Amino acid sequence: MSRIDMGTITRKMVELAQQKGAEMSEAYGLDARELSIDVSQGVVETMKLAEDRGVGLRIFKKGRMGYAYTSDLDEKVLESTVERAIANAVWTGEDPYHVLPSKVEAYPHVDTFDPEISKTAVEEKINLAKEIEAAARATDERVKITERSNYQDAEYTVSIVNSRGIDASYRGAYCGAYAYLVAEENGENQTGFALSYGLRFSDIDPTKVGQEAANKAVRMLGAKRIASKRMPVLLDPYVVTQFMGILTPALTAEAVQKGKSPLAGKKDQIVASDILTLVDDGRLEGRIASAPFDGEGVPSSRTVLIEDGILKNYLHNSYTARKEGAISTGNGTRGSFRGTPEVGTTNFYLQAGQETQEGLMAGIDYGFYVTEVMGMHTANPISGDFSIGASGLLIEKGRLTTPVRGVAIAGNLMELLQNIDGIGNDLTFFVGKGAPTVRITSLPVSGD
Amino acid sequence: MSQSLEKDGLQEILDIAMSHGGDFADIYIEKKALNGIGCEDNKIERINSGTDAGAGIRVIAGDSTAYAYTNDVSFDGLAHAARVASHGARGDQVRKSRDLSTPLAPVDLSVQLRPDEVAIEKKVEKVLAANQHARTLDDRIKQVTVGFGDIIQQVTIANTEGVFVEDERIRSRFIVHAVAADGSLIQTGYEALGGSVGFEIFEEEAPEDIAQKAVDRALLMLEAKPAPSGTMPVVMAAEAGGTMVHEACGHGLEADLVQKGLSVYGGQKGQEVASPLVTVIDDGTIRGKYGTIRFDDEGTKGQKNVLIEKGVLKEFMYDRFTASKEKRESTGNGRRESYQHKPVPRMTNTLIAAGDEDPSAIIKDTKEGLLVKKMGGGQVNTTNGDFVFDVAEGYIIKDGEIVHAVRGATLTGNGPEVLRKVDRVGKDLGYAIGTCGKEGQGVPVSDAQPTMRIQSLIVGGTGGAPDSPNKKLPALANILSDGTPRIRRL
The missing domain is CATH 3.30.2290.10 (PmbA/TldD superfamily)
Incomplete structure (x- = not known):
C-alpha cells in the first residue's frame, strides 16, 4: 500500500x-x-x-x-x-x-x-x-x-x-x-x-x-504479613524507577513555575543524600528514549538534575526555558501526535554506586527488601506524600529470609531522598528509566 | 475520508479475514471527535481538538487471536488489515459469515446537548467559572487546574456471527484540582464529574460547586493530621465512591483472568466469597453513568449482571472469546480503549448494592476507626487478591464521633478477606467515575457503594496511632517500637 x-x-x-x-x-x-x-x-x-x-x-x-x-x-x-x-x-x-x-x-x-x-x-x-x-x-x-x-x-x-x-x-x-x-x-x-x-x-x-x-x-510463595515496625528498607531497581516516576514532575521547570514542585526554589541546595546523582540523557547510546531531538525539534542533551545530593537543574522545554531566560534542555516530550509537547524525561536514571546487593544488606539486622509496590499512581507528586502497598522479602541478619506481602509503606518522597544511605552497582533500565538497588535508612512498614 | 462501508463491503472484509480459516472474525471501525480544554495558572492554557479514525480486524482460530489495525478505514485499507490478520491466526476450516443484522439497543443513551452543537466558547466559560470561583475562596489556594473533555465516538461493529451494530457514544467530564499551601506544607484536593452525557453535564452540578469541593478538600488536608498506621475498623461513606469494590473483587471477576488461573475467585461460583450483606452488581445499563453502554465493543447489548448475591458468587464478566470457551453467552463486558486494542472483559458501572441501615448509625456504632469520605485511585493483584487504595479524604472516628481529618492514608487488604469482614451496610449509594486500566487499555467506568463498615483493614499512614492509645478496642494491643511511631498490632 x-x-x-x-x-x-x-x-x-x-x-x-x-x-x-x-x-x-x-x-x-x-x-x-x-x-x-x-x-x-x-x-x-x-x-x-x-x-x-x-x-x-x-x-x-x-x-x-x-x-x-x-x-x-x-x-x-x-x-x-x-x-x-x-x-x-x-x-x-x-x-x-x-x-x-x-x-x-x-x-x-x-x-x-x-x-x-x-x-x-x-x-x-x-x-x-x-x-x-x-x-x-x-x-x-x-x-x-x-x-x-x-x-x-x-x-x-x-x-x-x-x-x-x-x-x-x-x-x-x-x-x-x-x-x-x-x-x-x-x-x-x-x-x-x-x-x-x-x-x-x-x-x-x-x-x-x-x-x-x-x-x-517462586520466591514469593508462602508470603505473609509482618508486624508493623519502622525498619531499614532496600528498594529493588524497578521499585526505585517507580518512585522516580513520582519525582519526575517535581523536576520539571513547568511544575516549579506553577508552584507545584516540592523542589521549587531549591536550586544549588541539598535536596538528597550526598550519594545520589540523577541524570536525564536523551542521547544515551542504545537506550530506548534516545533521539536526535525532542518533540519540538530541540536537540537532545544530557542534563544532570541532582549531583551528589545537590539540585543542579530542572528539565525545560522551549516555553519554560523562555519564561526564565534559560535554554531548553531538549525535554519537550510528546507521547504521540495527539497532544502538545510537555516537559518530561527521556532516559532518566539514578547513577550506580559501588555496593553489591549483598553488601547493601549486610548491615541490616531486620529489614524489608521491597520487590513490588502497588498503587504508586496514588502518590502525590506535589506534596511528595506516598503510602503504597508493598511486597518483597524479609532481611534478617543481613540475609534474605521469608517472603512478605500485603503490607504498606508510607512516607514523603523528599524525606526519602535524604534517607538514602546506600546505592548498588546494579543499574538496570526499565524502558525509559533506570536505577540500581537503593537502601533507605528506615521507613514505617504497616502490617498486622 | 472515504464514505463509510455498506453492509456488503463489511461482509466481504469478514470473508477476507476468514480466508485462511478460523472460528470467528470481527471488524471494529471507530471515529472519534474529541475536545479538551485545560486551564492552569489562571488562564486557558490549551484547547485541543482531535479527529481519530481507525479500524481493527480480529480473527480467532482456536486459542489464537490475530489483531490488525490501521488508520486507513477505506475498503482497501480494511481489506489489507483483514489479510494481515488472516495470516496471523489460521484455522482448519473456512467459514462464511452469517448475514449481518442489527440487534435492538436495550438502553436509550441520547443526550440533550451534543458536544458538537455547543460552541467552544461555552465550554471555555464553564472552565473559567470554576477557575475563578476556586481562586476567590481562600488565600492558601496557590494553584487551580481545571480540565474539561468531551468525546463523540462513532463505532461500526460487524462479525461473522451476523452481528452488525452502528453506535454513537457521547461522554463528558469535568475535573478540578486545587493546590493549597501553608508554609512549607502543600496539599491537594480533587473533584470530578463525568457521565455518558453531553453539555447538560452541568445541570447535575455547577462548575463552581465542583470547584468548591476540590478547594474544601485541599484546605481540609492542610489542617489534617498524618494518618495512623496499623489495623483498624474502616467505615466507607457512600460518597467515597467504589474504588474498593472495583479493586477488591471487580477485576478478579473478569473471566479472562479467571480462566487463566489468575483470579482468587476462580472455581468458586456458587460458593460464599463475601459477607451475606454484600451484593455486587455490574450494570452497563444505568442511564447517563460514565461506564454505561448501549452495546459493548463487540456489539453485545449492555447488561445488568449480578456477580455476587448476598455473599454468594454467581457470575463472572465475559466477552465473546471467554464466553465461547465455556460455550455460553457474553455478559456484554467486551470492551476496548480504541480500535488499537482487542476487546477483553471489562467492568462498566460496578456497585455494591445498598442495604437497609441508616448510614449515620454505622458511624455512631464505631468506637474507633477510620472514616473514608473520598477514595482516590487503587490497584489490585488479582492472582492473590491483594489490593491497595488511596484515601483522598479521611477522618478519625472515636466513640462514634468524627474527631479530625487525616492525610496520607492508604488502605491495604485482600479482596476475599475484606469482603467477608463487611459487617454493616447502609441504605445510601454514591458514585465515582474513573478510567480503569488493564493490559494498557483505559476504559471509562464508574463505581458505587453504600456506606459500609469493614471490621478491620490495614491503614498505611505515617503518623503512628491516633492521639490516645486504643486500649478500649478489644484484640488491639499497642506496642512501641524504635521510639518514634506508635504501632498497633492485632
Missing part, C-alpha cells in the same frame, strides 16, 4: 496554517508500525500488527496557542484540522512566553534504528516469546501459569516542521520482551515478572527474562 510521506504532510500543514493567519506554526507527524506477540502454553495467544499514523498541529496567533490533531490524512480533514487549531487559539489565554525553536544547524548523531528488527522473521520473534516461557517453566516446576510471555517491536518515523525553519525527521525502532508468570504451590498463587527493552534485537536474552520472572514468582 502506498503511503503519503509524512514530511510532505507536515510541511503542507505548516504552510496552510501560515496562509490562514497563524503567526507561528508547527506540525508533528508520526508514522509507526507495531508488532506484538503474546505466547501462553507454547501457543501464540494474540498476535497484533498495527499501523498508526497521524499529525498534530500547534499554532500561535496573538500570543495564544491552539492545537488540533488527526489520524485521518485525507486532504479535507487536514485542512479542517488546521482550521480547528486556529479557531481554538481564539479562546486560550495570551502568553508572552509562547515560542517555537528556530532552525537548528545540526542535530547530534544518535543511533535509533536497528535494521535487524525488521529483517528478523516473525517466526523467530514468536520463538523468542516461546523461549521465555520455556525458560521460565524449566526454572521451577511450580511455575504453572503464564499470564503472558510477550515479544514486541515498533518501527517509526518522526517528522517535525515549523514556520521558523525546522524541518527534520528521524527513523527509530525498538524491541522488547516481558513475562508475567504465576507460581503455584498448595493452592497459593504468586506472580513474578521480568522485562527487557532496548534498541537492538540481539540484546534480548529470553532465557534471562524467563528465569528472572520465574525466580521472582
Whole structure:
C-alpha cells in the first residue's frame, strides 16, 4: 500500500496554517508500525500488527496557542484540522512566553534504528516469546501459569516542521520482551515478572527474562504479613524507577513555575543524600528514549538534575526555558501526535554506586527488601506524600529470609531522598528509566 | 475520508479475514471527535481538538487471536488489515459469515446537548467559572487546574456471527484540582464529574460547586493530621465512591483472568466469597453513568449482571472469546480503549448494592476507626487478591464521633478477606467515575457503594496511632517500637 510521506504532510500543514493567519506554526507527524506477540502454553495467544499514523498541529496567533490533531490524512480533514487549531487559539489565554525553536544547524548523531528488527522473521520473534516461557517453566516446576510471555517491536518515523525553519525527521525502532508468570504451590498463587527493552534485537536474552520472572514468582510463595515496625528498607531497581516516576514532575521547570514542585526554589541546595546523582540523557547510546531531538525539534542533551545530593537543574522545554531566560534542555516530550509537547524525561536514571546487593544488606539486622509496590499512581507528586502497598522479602541478619506481602509503606518522597544511605552497582533500565538497588535508612512498614 | 462501508463491503472484509480459516472474525471501525480544554495558572492554557479514525480486524482460530489495525478505514485499507490478520491466526476450516443484522439497543443513551452543537466558547466559560470561583475562596489556594473533555465516538461493529451494530457514544467530564499551601506544607484536593452525557453535564452540578469541593478538600488536608498506621475498623461513606469494590473483587471477576488461573475467585461460583450483606452488581445499563453502554465493543447489548448475591458468587464478566470457551453467552463486558486494542472483559458501572441501615448509625456504632469520605485511585493483584487504595479524604472516628481529618492514608487488604469482614451496610449509594486500566487499555467506568463498615483493614499512614492509645478496642494491643511511631498490632 502506498503511503503519503509524512514530511510532505507536515510541511503542507505548516504552510496552510501560515496562509490562514497563524503567526507561528508547527506540525508533528508520526508514522509507526507495531508488532506484538503474546505466547501462553507454547501457543501464540494474540498476535497484533498495527499501523498508526497521524499529525498534530500547534499554532500561535496573538500570543495564544491552539492545537488540533488527526489520524485521518485525507486532504479535507487536514485542512479542517488546521482550521480547528486556529479557531481554538481564539479562546486560550495570551502568553508572552509562547515560542517555537528556530532552525537548528545540526542535530547530534544518535543511533535509533536497528535494521535487524525488521529483517528478523516473525517466526523467530514468536520463538523468542516461546523461549521465555520455556525458560521460565524449566526454572521451577511450580511455575504453572503464564499470564503472558510477550515479544514486541515498533518501527517509526518522526517528522517535525515549523514556520521558523525546522524541518527534520528521524527513523527509530525498538524491541522488547516481558513475562508475567504465576507460581503455584498448595493452592497459593504468586506472580513474578521480568522485562527487557532496548534498541537492538540481539540484546534480548529470553532465557534471562524467563528465569528472572520465574525466580521472582517462586520466591514469593508462602508470603505473609509482618508486624508493623519502622525498619531499614532496600528498594529493588524497578521499585526505585517507580518512585522516580513520582519525582519526575517535581523536576520539571513547568511544575516549579506553577508552584507545584516540592523542589521549587531549591536550586544549588541539598535536596538528597550526598550519594545520589540523577541524570536525564536523551542521547544515551542504545537506550530506548534516545533521539536526535525532542518533540519540538530541540536537540537532545544530557542534563544532570541532582549531583551528589545537590539540585543542579530542572528539565525545560522551549516555553519554560523562555519564561526564565534559560535554554531548553531538549525535554519537550510528546507521547504521540495527539497532544502538545510537555516537559518530561527521556532516559532518566539514578547513577550506580559501588555496593553489591549483598553488601547493601549486610548491615541490616531486620529489614524489608521491597520487590513490588502497588498503587504508586496514588502518590502525590506535589506534596511528595506516598503510602503504597508493598511486597518483597524479609532481611534478617543481613540475609534474605521469608517472603512478605500485603503490607504498606508510607512516607514523603523528599524525606526519602535524604534517607538514602546506600546505592548498588546494579543499574538496570526499565524502558525509559533506570536505577540500581537503593537502601533507605528506615521507613514505617504497616502490617498486622 | 472515504464514505463509510455498506453492509456488503463489511461482509466481504469478514470473508477476507476468514480466508485462511478460523472460528470467528470481527471488524471494529471507530471515529472519534474529541475536545479538551485545560486551564492552569489562571488562564486557558490549551484547547485541543482531535479527529481519530481507525479500524481493527480480529480473527480467532482456536486459542489464537490475530489483531490488525490501521488508520486507513477505506475498503482497501480494511481489506489489507483483514489479510494481515488472516495470516496471523489460521484455522482448519473456512467459514462464511452469517448475514449481518442489527440487534435492538436495550438502553436509550441520547443526550440533550451534543458536544458538537455547543460552541467552544461555552465550554471555555464553564472552565473559567470554576477557575475563578476556586481562586476567590481562600488565600492558601496557590494553584487551580481545571480540565474539561468531551468525546463523540462513532463505532461500526460487524462479525461473522451476523452481528452488525452502528453506535454513537457521547461522554463528558469535568475535573478540578486545587493546590493549597501553608508554609512549607502543600496539599491537594480533587473533584470530578463525568457521565455518558453531553453539555447538560452541568445541570447535575455547577462548575463552581465542583470547584468548591476540590478547594474544601485541599484546605481540609492542610489542617489534617498524618494518618495512623496499623489495623483498624474502616467505615466507607457512600460518597467515597467504589474504588474498593472495583479493586477488591471487580477485576478478579473478569473471566479472562479467571480462566487463566489468575483470579482468587476462580472455581468458586456458587460458593460464599463475601459477607451475606454484600451484593455486587455490574450494570452497563444505568442511564447517563460514565461506564454505561448501549452495546459493548463487540456489539453485545449492555447488561445488568449480578456477580455476587448476598455473599454468594454467581457470575463472572465475559466477552465473546471467554464466553465461547465455556460455550455460553457474553455478559456484554467486551470492551476496548480504541480500535488499537482487542476487546477483553471489562467492568462498566460496578456497585455494591445498598442495604437497609441508616448510614449515620454505622458511624455512631464505631468506637474507633477510620472514616473514608473520598477514595482516590487503587490497584489490585488479582492472582492473590491483594489490593491497595488511596484515601483522598479521611477522618478519625472515636466513640462514634468524627474527631479530625487525616492525610496520607492508604488502605491495604485482600479482596476475599475484606469482603467477608463487611459487617454493616447502609441504605445510601454514591458514585465515582474513573478510567480503569488493564493490559494498557483505559476504559471509562464508574463505581458505587453504600456506606459500609469493614471490621478491620490495614491503614498505611505515617503518623503512628491516633492521639490516645486504643486500649478500649478489644484484640488491639499497642506496642512501641524504635521510639518514634506508635504501632498497633492485632
